[in-house]
Each structure stands twice: as C-alpha cells, then as structure tokens.
Amino acid sequence: xxxxxQIPAALSVPEGENLVLNCSFTDSAIYNxxxxxxxxxxxxxxxxxxxxxxxxxxxxxxxASLDKSSGRSTLYIAASQPGDSATYLCAVRRETSGSRLxxxxxxxxxxxx
Amino acid sequence: GAGxxxxxxxxVTEKGKDVELRCDPISGHTALYWYRQSLGQGLEFLIYFQxxxxxxxxxxxxxxxxxxxxxxxxxxxxxxxxxxxxSAVYLCASRTGQYNYGYTFGSGTRLTVx
Numbered sequence: 001x002x003x004x005x006q007i008p009a010a011l012s013v014p015e016g017e018n019l020v021l022n023c024s025f026t027d028s029a030i031y032n033x034x035x036x037x038x039x040x041x042x043x044x045x046x047x048x049x050x051x052x053x054x055x056x057x058x059x060x061x062x063x064a065s066l067d068k069s070s071g072r073s074t075l076y077i078a079a080s081q082p083g084d085s086a087t088y089l090c091a092v093r094r095e096t097s098g099s100r101l102x103x104x105x106x107x108x109x110x111x112x113x
Numbered sequence: 114g115a116g117x118x119x120x121x122x123x124x125v126t127e128k129g130k131d132v133e134l135r136c137d138p139i140s141g142h143t144a145l146y147w148y149r150q151s152l153g154q155g156l157e158f159l160i161y162f163q164x165x166x167x168x169x170x171x172x173x174x175x176x177x178x179x180x181x182x183x184x185x186x187x188x189x190x191x192x193x194x195x196x197x198x199x200s201a202v203y204l205c206a207s208r209t210g211q212y213n214y215g216y217t218f219g220s221g222t223r224l225t226v227x
Contacts, residue, residue: 032215034215034216036218041223042220042221043117043119043204043218043219043220043221044204044206044218045218046215046216046217046218049214049215089155089156091156091216099144099161099163099208100146100158100161100169100172101146101148101156101158101216102158103155103156104155105154105155106155
C-alpha cells in the first residue's frame with residue numbers, strides 16, 4: 001500500500017526566505033507526482049506535475065524535484081512571500097491499480113511579512 | 114467550462130437526510146474522481162469514473178454513498194441518511210484520458226451534518 005509522508009507538518013518563515021518542503025513515498029512504482037496548493041476553505045490548485053521519467057519541473061519561483069528510486073520529492077520555493085501562505089500537498093499516482101492519487105497530509109506554510 | 118465546477122459550495126443538512134453533490138468536469142475530460150477531506154485529515158479517495166468503463170467504487174465508505182456520471186460528463190455524489198461523521202469537504206477532480214496529464218480539482222462542497 002502506498003503511503004505518502006510530508007515533512008514538516010507546519011513551517012513558519014519570514015518573508016524573502018528560500019524554503020524546501022519534503023515529500024516521501026513508500027512505493028517507487030509511480031507514474032507521476034503532483035504538488036498542489038490549498039488555501040483555507042478552498043479546493044486544490046495544481047502547482048507542478050513531474051512525470052516518473054523526469055527529475056525536476058520549474059514554474060516561476062517554484063521548483064520541484066523527483067528522485068523516484070529513493071521515493072522522494074522536494075518543493076523549493078524561492079524568495080517566499082506572504083501570499084505563498086497555504087497548505088502544500090504532494091500526491092503520487094501509481095503505475096497500476098487505476099489512476100487514483102495518494103495524498104500526503106500536507107505542509108502548512110506561513111510566510112510572515 | 115474553464116474549470117471543474119462543484120455545487121453547492123456549502124451545504125448544511127440535518128442528520129438522517131439525503132444530500133446530492135454535483136460536479137461538472139472540464140469539457141472533454143474523460144476521467145472524474147471524488148475525494149473527501151475531513152477536518153484535520155488528508156484527502157481520501159471515494160470513487161473514479163473513466164469513460165464508459167465501470168466505476169472504481171472501492172473508496173466509498175459505506176453503502177449510503179453512491180455516485181453516478183451521466184453522459185460521460187456531470188457527476189452526482191449522493192449520501193443517504195447522512196451522519197455527523199459525513200461532515201467534510203467533498204472534492205471533485207477531472208483529468209484527460211491521457212496518462213501523462215495531471216488532475217484539476219474543483220473548489221469543493223463543504224458538507225455539515227447537524
């Protein structure tokens with residue numbers, strides 16, 4: 001059974017700091033990994049999608065890496081801003097057993113002005 | 114439409130009543146999913162529709178939960194005889210049929226059973 005863990009559970013940083021969010025998964029037989037952002041009381045917004053054959057994806061100040069063999073992904077946020085405050089979720093999609101996503105518990109990020 | 118649309122955005126119902134939650138996926142997306150997010154917990158898979166194939170219902174928590182997808186587009190999640198533990202945010206997502214594409218989620222329906 002796939003398990004996804006995110007560390008830390010919560011993170012508070014001052015504005016402007018670079019930060020790294022971690023995601024690990026137990027079954028390396030994944031098809032892809034997706035990072036989402038969730039604002040309080042809202043749905044999920046997709047940030048980055050990394051295919052299993054890729055090592056990283058970048059979008060603006062965000063960079064996500066994937067090490068499939070070791071079951072790890074990181075989300076790097078450069079020059080953090082108060083507007084980045086949200087819960088960040090990583091989710092993996094397995095190669096088999098349908099195409100459901102398995103989510104981590106999320107990292108709650110607060111960027112202080 | 115441009116995104117995944119869910120309605121209602123909020124629903125308060127009395128224990129024992131039935132509720133219907135609606136999801137309108139992105140046009141042309143053949144795959145549709147329902148997830149549930151309970152307070153302080155992660156997202157829990159409920160059900161998955163792919164084209165005309167039989168749905169994967171393996172995540173439905175009890176036989177009080179059912180879902181259908183009409184015409185390969187709009188989906189309705191029905192909860193019968195609601196219980197307080199059904200209170201959660203119900204999220205719908207859709208995806209194209211191609212495996213290398215990601216998911217697009219709706220804003221969810223917050224269900225409160227009183």
